[in-house]
Amino acid sequence: MSKKNVVSIEDRIPKLKQARKKKANRRLIFYLSIFFFLISIIVYLQSPLSHIKTIQIHGNSHVSDETIIEQSGLTMDTNIWMLNHENIEKKLSKNPVIESVEVSRNLPWTVNIHVNEFKIVGYMKEETNYFPILGNGVTLKELGQTSFNGKSPLILGFTKEEYLHRMAEELNELPFNISALISEVHWQPTEDNKYKILLYMNDGYMVDATIRNFADNMQVYPSIVAQLEPQSKGIIHLGVGVYFESFNKKPADDVEEIDGVEEGNLTE
Known part of the structure; x- marks a missing residue:
């Protein structure tokens, strides 16, 4: 065997250490990224950035926008990710003028309420x-x-x-x-x-x-x-x-x- 193809253990150890260090650094960066991503989500959900900014009412002519919003229970402090569509629709269906209602979310900050009134x-x-x-x-x-x-x-x-x-x-x-x-x-x-x-x-x-x-x-x-x-x-x-x-x-x-x-x- 030629001596040129022989690599001593002393020569390989630094390279192995360097490879392990890079791998550990990548793993650390990966975990830190996940950690900061989760922290960002928590901060976002707890901040006004996740609150409703616009409530759009469609299809109403007899019931005012203000009345529908009040009866829905929605406010500008409501988290858009915490919407209970079924609960809101149930509340609005109690209005004798409203025949049916559908609530939808339009990201990032808008809630749409589609109302079908009795003719x-x-x-x-x-x-x-x-x-x-x-x-x-x-x-x-x-x-x-x-x-x-x-x-x-x-x-x-x-x-x-x-x-x-x-x-x-x-x-x-x-x-x-x-x-x-x-x-x-x-x-x-x-x-x-x-x-x-x-x-x-x-x-x-x-x-x-x-x-x-x-x-x-x-x-x-x-x-x-x-x-x-x-x-x-x-x-x-x-x-x-x-x-x-x-x-x-x-x-x-x-x-x-x-x-x-x-x-x-x-x-x-």
């Missing part, structure tokens, strides 16, 4: 003021106004909350193209039927109906009107049987069948 299904008139009624039957007394836009019907004569709530729920299920045709809804209970209602429509017809299954029964209204002569106005009955009674007086036996819709006289 306005009608207006109740008291003296000279109009009060909006929501789809869950809640009347917004704090939002009284001297006029209304006519996009939702007047709801008149409902003196009992039970029936007003049922009516509002049915109107809430109506598609807009049908609800927009309704001008007024009058509660006209009888001894036999406490759910009886009379509707005045924007197209000139009247509808005799019941609160029970009103949304389902009104689905046929457009097809019934389409079968009637434009000049023939009267009452469309939506009950056990669906038929039309004209305002024009005719002989009692003058009844015309129109694809299952009867047309006859308006009884006196």
Whole structure:
């Protein structure tokens, strides 16, 4: 063996020590990095840097931003990483105007609250003021106004909350193209039927109906009107049987069948 290839132990020991030292230094730097990283996280979580700076409210028109923020329990001291989405949504869902709510976090400092309110299904008139009624039957007394836009019907004569709530729920299920045709809804209970209602429509017809299954029964209204002569106005009955009674007086036996819709006289 050539002497040139022989390395003495004395020559190798310094190199081994140097390699071990470098390895130990790298390990120390690694552990120190983790340590300072964890310390930084703890300091961040305990400092105002992790607090909410912006709360954005979306979708509300009846409930103010301030009310929603107050009811949510959020403040600018709330840690954005400590948000309890389910708890906040539960708190806001107790508001009778709010149908559903979704809370999300937008880093680094923003919380978004998306609100879905019950839609306005009608207006109740008291003296000279109009009060909006929501789809869950809640009347917004704090939002009284001297006029209304006519996009939702007047709801008149409902003196009992039970029936007003049922009516509002049915109107809430109506598609807009049908609800927009309704001008007024009058509660006209009888001894036999406490759910009886009379509707005045924007197209000139009247509808005799019941609160029970009103949304389902009104689905046929457009097809019934389409079968009637434009000049023939009267009452469309939506009950056990669906038929039309004209305002024009005719002989009692003058009844015309129109694809299952009867047309006859308006009884006196």
